[in-house]
């Protein structure tokens with residue numbers, strides 16, 4: 001993969017996450033029923049950071065949970081003949097809650113659809129909303145994020161790579177040519 005451009009640095013990521021925190025509070029008129037759920041690898045530290053930002057603003061922490069949706073990907077069979085089925089149980093009851101799914105990138109929307117499937121198997125949230133750091137377009141399903149850090153028009157021949165300190169040792173978003 002060939003490097004093309006850095007589109008967000010650590011400051012841009014931080015400002016976006018702060019704005020997302022404000023927007024989540026505003027849209028939900030507070031945080032009373034809000035639960036953040038990070039999707040697998042990089043959605044999890046992002047959900048924790050949004051939680052920290054909300055706490056700075058509201059002086060109260062919202063619950064944070066996580067989903068590993070590997071077994072629910074509807075194209076899993078394309079990746080492996082005999083997929084390992086991973087458990088993906090939440091620790092927090094979600095009935096009646098406003099769940100904010102958090103992920104780093106939305107592309108086809110298949111990961112989010114799978115995450116919603118996993119959520120619905122575990123309870124009945126009153127609402128599910130979606131926050132992503134980057135929306136790169138090319139949706140294959142009727143799914144649209146409620147909160148977007150940055151809209152990045154891309155070609156399908158490109159790849160968007162988010163790096164997060166907690167996992168990658170640095171914060172940045174770059175575009176690569178496949």
Ligand SMILES: O=P(O)(O)OC[C@H]1O[C@H](OP(=O)(O)OP(=O)(O)O)[C@H](O)[C@@H]1O
Nearest residue numbers: 041042103104105106107108109110111
């Ligand atoms: O909208 P989609 O087409 O489903 O793509 C978006 C997903 O792809 C990436 O995950 P990836 O499968 O690369 O795994 P990773 O996060 O563990 O790197 C990204 O983190 C999203 O979860």
Ligand SMILES: O=c1cc[nH]c(=O)[nH]1
Nearest residue numbers: 105107158159160161
């Ligand atoms: O470009 C892409 C597509 C899917 N997921 C990513 O993280 N980047």
